[in-house]
Amino acid sequence: MFKKALLAALTVAAGSVAFADTYPSRPITLVVGFPAGGGADAVARIVGEKLGRVLSQAVVVDNRPGAGTTLASELVSRAQPDGYTLLLGTANLYGSDQLLYKSARYDGVKSFTPIARWSNSPMLLAVNKDFPEKSVKGLMEQARKNPGKLTYASSGAGVVTHLAGAAFAHAAAIDMLHVPYKGGAPSIQAVAAGDVDMTFGTPPSVMPMVQAGKLKPLAVTTAERSPLFPDLPGMNESGIKDYDFNLWFGLYGPAKLPPEMVKKLFEASAQVLRDPEVKARLEKQGNVAWPSVSPQEFKDWAISDGAKHKAITQRAGAGADNK
Known part of the structure; x- marks a missing residue:
């Protein structure tokens, strides 16, 4: 009996290695x-x-797209763990989705296999061009003089542009009014038009309006200055401690993705992210190539960062299904 079990285990292991050697044999989605x-x-x-x-x-x-990225995540969580259906995921997998959407039936830790971190991006705190203050410290003074009067736009309740603003208000100990819109474009346009005071937006959405002279950037949302925007101060320099908000993306597969396949995808990702052309193209879009040390390091880090985002979501009372 023992010999049969051992033979079966060796056969499965050999098959797994052989499968990994031939993977991928068709396009990956x-x-x-x-x-x-x-x-x-x-x-x-x-x-x-x-x-x-x-x-x-x-x-x-x-x-x-749809339902705050939960449609995509749900699809991959139910896919076969054969390496041909992968997900571009981020921190919301680890609890924020479940708080925001009752329909989210996956678990960030149990339903996915973290493979590799790909990129990291600061967000930009930008105000309307006619906003009277030119610094974060001045903005905070305005907020303290007029509690609940300053407004910030987001692309929807509970999304990253909302959470960045909510976390900022908490760290700065100020009271601001959140104004959600149905999408990033209308939220940015509202700030450019002067209907809302500020936004915590992604670089691709904010910078065109900055270049057009309609928005004024005050800082990046990371603790320190970003090499992508060296002229903008970070939050430590702006007088706000314990605030470091960024937007990252990583590669995920469904749960139980074979280790040999994870290794192959991780090593291929690391090779890609070292490529100067890829790094330059990412930087042009406001992202920094940020490869993880190993799949396990990425997993541990992502779970930790995801817990922070979940806490921000809870503190903000954000909700989509039940807003």
Whole structure:
């Protein structure tokens, strides 16, 4: 009996290694829970294109926006763990989704296999061009003199642009009014028009309005200055401690993805993210290539960062299904 069990285990192990050796033998689908043309889509296409070359198979981006990215996450959580359906995921997988959407039936830790961190991006605190203050410290003084009067726009309740603003208000000990919009474009346009005072937006959405002279950037949302925006102060320099908010993306597969396959995808991702052309293209979109040390390091870090986002969501009382 023991010999039969041992033989079976060895056969399975040999088959797994052989499968990993031939993987991938057909195109890989990379599911993205954001529309085409946005920041997440840019990361997926820039890295995915080169990843396909390294793996000698196409990586096809499949945009599945809706319900705050939960439609895309749900799809991948139910996919076969064969390495042909992957997800571009971020911190909301680890609890925020479940707080915001009652329909989210997956668990960030149990339903996915973290493979590799791909990118990191600061967000930008920007105000209308006619806003009287030119610094974060001045903005905070205004907020303290007029509690609840300053407004910040977001692309929806509970999304990253809302959480960045809510976390800022908490760290700065000020009271601001959140104004949600149905999407990033209308929220940015509202600030540019002067209907709302400020936004905590992604670089691709904010910088065109800055260049057009309609928005005025005050700082990056990371603790220190970003090499992407060296002229803008970080939050420590602006007088706000314990505030370090960024937007990252990583590669995930369904739960129980074979270790050999994870290793192959991780090593291929690391090779891609070292490529000078890929790094330059990401930086042009306001992202920094940020490869993880190992799949386990990425997993541990992502769970920790996801817990922070969940706490911000709870503190903000954010909700989508029940707002």
